[in-house]
Amino acid sequence: MENNGSANGLMEEAQGLVTEPSSQTGEKELTERDRKREKKKREKTIKRRNRPVRKLPLAWALIILGLTFAAASAVFVLFFVNRGQAAQAAAGAVLVLLMGFGAFSVYGALRQKELLSTLRRTLFICVCLLAAVLPLPVTMGIDLGFMPFLLAILLLVLMSNEKVAMLAALPVACAAALTAGILGADDCSQTAAVLTVIVTSLTAVFALNIRKTRSSTVIAAALAGIAGVVTYCAVMLAGGQLYLSYWRTLLWILGSCIACGVLAVGLMPLFETVFDVASDARLNELLNNNNPLIRRLMTEAPGTYHHSLLVASLAEAAAEEVGANALLVRVAACYHDVGKLRSPLCFKENQKHDRNIHDELDPYESAKRIIAHQQDGVTLLEKHKLPRDVIRIVGEHHGDSVMVYFYDKAKRMAPEGTTVDEEAFRYPSHKPRSKESAILMLADCCEAAVRSMSNPTMQDIENKVREVITHKWDKRGSMLWDSPLTFTDIKAIEKSFIKTFAALNHERVEYPALEEIDVR
Numbered sequence: 001m002e003n004n005g006s007a008n009g010l011m012e013e014a015q016g017l018v019t020e021p022s023s024q025t026g027e028k029e030l031t032e033r034d035r036k037r038e039k040k041k042r043e044k045t046i047k048r049r050n051r052p053v054r055k056l057p058l059a060w061a062l063i064i065l066g067l068t069f070a071a072a073s074a075v076f077v078l079f080f081v082n083r084g085q086a087a088q089a090a091a092g093a094v095l096v097l098l099m100g101f102g103a104f105s106v107y108g109a110l111r112q113k114e115l116l117s118t119l120r121r122t123l124f125i126c127v128c129l130l131a132a133v134l135p136l137p138v139t140m141g142i143d144l145g146f147m148p149f150l151l152a153i154l155l156l157v158l159m160s161n162e163k164v165a166m167l168a169a170l171p172v173a174c175a176a177a178l179t180a181g182i183l184g185a186d187d188c189s190q191t192a193a194v195l196t197v198i199v200t201s202l203t204a205v206f207a208l209n210i211r212k213t214r215s216s217t218v219i220a221a222a223l224a225g226i227a228g229v230v231t232y233c234a235v236m237l238a239g240g241q242l243y244l245s246y247w248r249t250l251l252w253i254l255g256s257c258i259a260c261g262v263l264a265v266g267l268m269p270l271f272e273t274v275f276d277v278a279s280d281a282r283l284n285e286l287l288n289n290n291n292p293l294i295r296r297l298m299t300e301a302p303g304t305y306h307h308s309l310l311v312a313s314l315a316e317a318a319a320e321e322v323g324a325n326a327l328l329v330r331v332a333a334c335y336h337d338v339g340k341l342r343s344p345l346c347f348k349e350n351q352k353h354d355r356n357i358h359d360e361l362d363p364y365e366s367a368k369r370i371i372a373h374q375q376d377g378v379t380l381l382e383k384h385k386l387p388r389d390v391i392r393i394v395g396e397h398h399g400d401s402v403m404v405y406f407y408d409k410a411k412r413m414a415p416e417g418t419t420v421d422e423e424a425f426r427y428p429s430h431k432p433r434s435k436e437s438a439i440l441m442l443a444d445c446c447e448a449a450v451r452s453m454s455n456p457t458m459q460d461i462e463n464k465v466r467e468v469i470t471h472k473w474d475k476r477g478s479m480l481w482d483s484p485l486t487f488t489d490i491k492a493i494e495k496s497f498i499k500t501f502a503a504l505n506h507e508r509v510e511y512p513a514l515e516e517i518d519v520r
Helices: 002-049 058-082 087-111 119-133 136-142 150-159 162-182 187-210 214-238 244-275 280-286 292-300 302-322 326-335 338-342 363-383 388-396 404-413 435-451 458-474 487-504
Strands: none
Touching (some): 058 087, 058 136, 058 162, 087 119, 087 162, 119 150, 119 162, 119 244, 150 162, 150 214, 150 244, 162 187, 187 214, 214 244, 280 326, 292 302, 292 326, 292 338, 302 326, 326 388, 326 435, 338 363, 363 388, 363 404, 388 435, 435 458, 435 487, 458 487
């Protein structure tokens, strides 16, 4: 019996010895299968995210502007015909409008290609032009001073740029002159209407250019209305036709301008959502600490929040040096790591008590969790309806770089003769394609590198900044090759980073112990 028992025990042990390697082999095959599946999934993600941004061809943008001109011309032709004018007068009106719209289109094609690069932006400009021109035959029929064109000018300044807004006053002035003429106004009144449009528009543009906020919009509109009243009075006085009977026209000018300012404030959120425009007012609101994502960063990932503030300071100062959108890059920097909210303790700045979760994880799993924060951030920002420009920058701020730390750790842990898949440690994105994205990448890398140094001197910080930027610029497959930054821009960014670090890492006088001082 004992021999049988021992024989059975030996047989069971032998079976155990046989089955153990097979189970290990099965686990290894399963792991390899999972990694291949992950690799295929990652390649699909890379292919999807590396697709070039769909831009509207310039020819199509000009066609849309041409259709806008055609719609405005059709309205004015009907207006002329209904007033009993001859076809020759209607044709002349079309030619006048063509001059205004043509000048705007040529300027946009030559100097503002970026604003015509997407369908939404082009449609926004066309909607503003139509909103400024089409109501004039009706409103000026009530009174020559009732010209609600300023609404479109204000929206163009707030959500586009001041150059486009200033040039938009040209087709509006042409339309105002035609309307005043067909309504039977004399030459002096026509001239006053045209100059009022131009002066009012320029005043609003210059006033809003100082500070682009929602509250300043109404103030700028009121200043524009006052300027319009003064202009109308001056022209009529020069023509010897300023009478007390014109007080209604002056009130219409001032009142319509203020009303346009109020309407612009009310319509901005709608236009920002429909046309996905990152206006300065919208970006300033995103910097508010009461924003849900910012509050979550402050409470759930305070280390990441502090890191984001430092990166924002670096990136904003550098953007101002190279002519990039400083406000846009600051907002993107504040939100660039919101994806870490999914697992804050996976990141060193949020870990406490010297416990690093990655000491217990496989390097592949560690890299997977950290790489995921970029896509998680994009998903969170899309869920909270942030502007597409901000989301694009956040999605590009790591480029397609490799996580060197965990890649090196995996190589050291791998058995001899085996190779480590570099793609498993690469971010599934593309290189930065704008100045703002590239600046944010450099600021993020430099801040992290300087933070990792213990008690650095200013010279150590300068050397580290130069080392990081040189690595991103000079290495094979440079992260900055697809961005519009020049070598001169890179040097300016480097100097700006060093200057900002000098301000952030200033020394303090050592205070004596309070117990040694008789403080009341």
